[in-house]
Amino acid sequence: MKERLDELVMAMRAVRELKHGDYCNLGLGIPQMCAANLPEGVHVQAENGVIGYGPLVTTDNVEQADPGLIDAGAKFYTPAPGMSFFDMLTSFAMIRSGRLISILGGLQVSETGDLAIHSLSYNDEYPQIGGSMDLAWGAKRVIVTMTHTNKEGKPKLVKSLTYPLTAAKCVNLIITDVAVIEVTDHGLILKEFAPGWSVDEIRSLTEARLSVSDDVKVMEL
Amino acid sequence: MTVKICSAAEAISVVKDNDHVASHMWGLCGTPGHLYRALAATNVKNLTLYIENFLPGPPGTVEWGFPDPTMLLSHLKKIVTPYLGGRAYSRTGMQADFLGDLIKSGKLETEATTHGVFMERLHAGAMGLGGFYSPIGIGTIIATGKETRVIDGKEYIFETPIRPDVGLIKAAKADKLGNLVYHGSARAANPVIAMASKMNIVEVDEIVEPGELDPECIVTPGIYVDYLVKIPEGDIAGAKNLKELVKLAVALVNK
Numbered sequence: 037m038k039e040r041l042d043e044l045v046m047a048m049r050a051v052r053e054l055k056h057g058d059y060c061n062l063g064l065g066i067p068q069m070c071a072a073n074l075p076e077g078v079h080v081q082a083e084n085g086v087i088g089y090g091p092l093v094t095t096d097n098v099e100q101a102d103p104g105l106i107d108a109g110a111k112f113y114t115p116a117p118g119m120s121f122f123d124m125l126t127s128f129a130m131i132r133s134g135r136l137i138s139i140l141g142g143l144q145v146s147e148t149g150d151l152a153i154h155s156l157s158y159n160d161e162y163p164q165i166g167g168s169m170d171l172a173w174g175a176k177r178v179i180v181t182m183t184h185t186n187k188e189g190k191p192k193l194v195k196s197l198t199y200p201l202t203a204a205k206c207v208n209l210i211i212t213d214v215a216v217i218e219v220t221d222h223g224l225i226l227k228e229f230a231p232g233w234s235v236d237e238i239r240s241l242t243e244a245r246l247s248v249s250d251d252v253k254v255m256e257l
Numbered sequence: 258m259t260v261k262i263c264s265a266a267e268a269i270s271v272v273k274d275n276d277h278v279a280s281h282m283w284g285l286c287g288t289p290g291h292l293y294r295a296l297a298a299t300n301v302k303n304l305t306l307y308i309e310n311f312l313p314g315p316p317g318t319v320e321w322g323f324p325d326p327t328m329l330l331s332h333l334k335k336i337v338t339p340y341l342g343g344r345a346y347s348r349t350g351m352q353a354d355f356l357g358d359l360i361k362s363g364k365l366e367t368e369a370t371t372h373g374v375f376m377e378r379l380h381a382g383a384m385g386l387g388g389f390y391s392p393i394g395i396g397t398i399i400a401t402g403k404e405t406r407v408i409d410g411k412e413y414i415f416e417t418p419i420r421p422d423v424g425l426i427k428a429a430k431a432d433k434l435g436n437l438v439y440h441g442s443a444r445a446a447n448p449v450i451a452m453a454s455k456m457n458i459v460e461v462d463e464i465v466e467p468g469e470l471d472p473e474c475i476v477t478p479g480i481y482v483d484y485l486v487k488i489p490e491g492d493i494a495g496a497k498n499l500k501e502l503v504k505l506a507v508a509l510v511n512k
Contacts, residue, residue, distance in 0.1 A: 083372055084283050084445045093507055101503045103496075104429070104441030106286035110312075111510055112503060121439075123476070124309075124446045125380055128373035132393075163369050166310075166340045169393050170373030201397045 038237070040183070040213035041230050041255075044069055049257060050139055050181050050211050054078045059087065060137040061171055063153075064109050066181040067139040079118075081136055082108040083167040085127045090116030108167070131167065132174030140171060142182040142210075143199045144192050147244040149207040149219035151180060152199035163200065172203035184212035184241050191243040193217070193224065214238055216255060223247060228255040260435035261484050265295035268458045268484035272301050272423050275334075279307040279379070279421035279450045282326055285502055287443030289427040290324025290494035291460045291486065296332065296425070303334040307419055309375065309446045310340040313356075315509055321502050322493040330359070335366040337419075339375050369399055374416055376449055381418035383452035391416045424454030428477065431461045432468070435482030436475045444476060451481045458484040462496060 041049070047069035054060055054070075056077035062068050071080060071092065081087040084106070093101040093112040101112045122130075130136065144152040153168045172178055185191055193210065210217040215238050216228035226248045229238055239246055261268070269292060272278060278296075282288045306329060314323035341356070359365040370378070374393050381389050390413035394400050404415040426447050429440035437459060439447060451457050464487050488495050 082442065084286070084442050086442045095508055098504050098507045101507055102441065103285055103499045103503050104287075104443045106284060106442050109510070110284035110286075110506070112507055121441055121444055123444055123448045124372065125376045125449045128376050131373060163398055164340050164342070165369060165371045165399070167372035169371040169397065169399070173393055174373075203394075204396055 038232055042213070045257060046181050046211055046213055048073050049216065049255060050179055051075065052256070053179055053209065054137065058137055059135055060139060061108075061131065061175070063138070063140040063168070063171070065141040067141060068109050068111075070139060081127070081130065083124070083127050083131060083171070084108055085122050085124050086119065087130075088116055088119040090114040090119070128167070128170055131170050134174060134176050136175050137177045137179065138171040138175030139179045139181060140168065142180040142192065143186075144194050144197050145180055145182075145207050145210055145219070146197050147195055147223050149205045150197050151178070151202045151207050152197045153202040154200065165202075168202050172206040177208045178206050179209045179211065180207050181211045184214045184238070191241055193242045193244045193246070195244055214241065217246070218249075225249050226252055228253055230255050260433065260479060260482050262433065262464065263484060263486065265291055265460065265486045266298070268292075268486050269295040269299060271456065271458070271484070272296060272299065272304070274301055275303045276301070276422040277305045277307065277420075278423050278425060279419070279454055280425040281309045281427065281446040281450060282312060282324065283310055283442070283445055284312060285323065285499065285506060286441070287427050287439070287445045287447055288324040289425040289460050290322060291488045291492060292425045292458060293324055293326065293328055294494060297328040299332070301332055304329075304332050305335040305337065306333050307337045307375075307421055309338070309372070310342065311336055311338045312340070312342040318502060318505055321505065322495070322498040323502060324494065327356075330356075330365070333365060335368065337368040337370065339370050339372045341367060341369075371399065374399070375419075376446065378416055378419040379446075379449045379453035381416070382420035383449070386418050388415055388417045390414065419453060421450070421454040422456065424450045424457040426451050426457050426459040426477075426482075428459055428461050430463045430465060430470065431459060431482070431485050432465050432470050432479070434467050435459070435479030435485055436467075436470055437461070437477040437479075437482065438470055438474055439476055448477045451477045456483045457481055458486065460486045460488055462488055
């Protein structure tokens with residue numbers, strides 16, 4: 037078995053998509069790992085009503101934790117200069133305004149950029165949608181970070197979704213533990229591969245049709 | 258109506274069987290846990306609960322005052338929420354799937370939505386709308402059974418307003434006229450629920466005289482507030498325990 041990128045490295049590759057002045061929202065899981073490595077001048081928004089907050093509180097500075105400063109993943113953060121608070125009506129108007137870059141996790145992405153982010157939960161009784169449908173619909177750019185295959189080794193880049201749809205034709209870029217793939221009007225295009233991986237090996241783990249970019253290259257981390 | 262300043266038990270007695278009740282819930286932040294406990298102590302039945310997230314408390318936190326909405330379950334007929342964290346914890350630390358069991362047995366109804374649609378449905382309720390056409394969730398499970406309409410070539414789903422009978426609100430500080438200020442991310446959905454609800458009960462850490470709050474900073478004007486409850490000193494959901502809970506939470510989730 038070839039070595040795959042770990043979650044933190046995937047997050048760091050996602051961070052390379054952000055530049056000074058960008059506003060972004062980080063979903064649960066791998067996307068939240070981006071927070072510790074953001075370039076200067078990137079503002080993070082949390083859907084419960086804050087933008088521009090500082091690093092997360094750790095067990096080392098827990099005395100500084102403020103019960104009122106909590107992010108979308110219920111983690112406590114530190115304040116930062118220029119931070120602002122707002123209600124969630126404002127927050128979701130912001131999320132749907134096309135001003136934010138949304139980094140999300142994912143269960144499946146289809147050939148046409150359809151995204152499935154939640155299953156019908158562990159007992160199939162109810163979904164855990166949260167803000168994912170709003171974020172996927174309303175973002176300027178949707179970047180999905182997820183492993184290339186699921187726990188059973190099945191491809192997560194599929195011809196059409198088998199998990200419930202979150203939003204159709206919404207994904208722009210997919211960063212997996214073996215590849216970086218762009219979603220275009222002509223389908224999925226392989227842009228980068230993890231060190232040591234070949235195009236054929238990545239295709240063998242991909243159910244969706246996968247074209248290869250003329251300038252395909254090793255992932256720069 | 259003049260704002261009534263009273264205990265949580267007295268305020269919560271306005272909640273009647275079959276009422277629609279709404280609250281924000283985002284873990285420790287902005288969740289009216291003092292009012293949850295007062296509501297849990299009543300005998301009201303068949304409530305419909307509109308709640309931002311339904312997140313059971315992790316082991317060892319409920320005893321410290323975590324605002325665990327599962328304490329309301331025996332009073333509920335239906336939960337409407339964007340996020341139903343169904344896996345609750347029993348006192349022994351074992352995970353119990355009692356929400357799933359309640360739903361499967363038909364004792365509890367649920368309705369899924371998204372955070373953004375939830376906000377707009379409350380907003381529509383506040384504005385007296387009959388509903389609205391929403392672009393979120395086309396082709397998804399939240400569209401099931403709903404009217405759709407094409408407007409300017411785009412498909413929309415018809416969403417209905419939410420107009421709760423009672424809003425349970427958490428704010429940082431109030432003056433005696435019910436003007437409210439919030440703290441940090443604890444603002445969240447509280448001002449939106451306050452606008453949408455026919456009547457509001459507000460829990461606060463501090464009540465001050467009119468004039469002591471900066472009018473520029475008041476988020477929810479007192480016209481929306483009917484009952485004002487100051488969380489008593491030493492209450493389980495009070496500031497002292499909250500500090501301890503934050504430490505627990507940092508150790509659990511901030512890692």
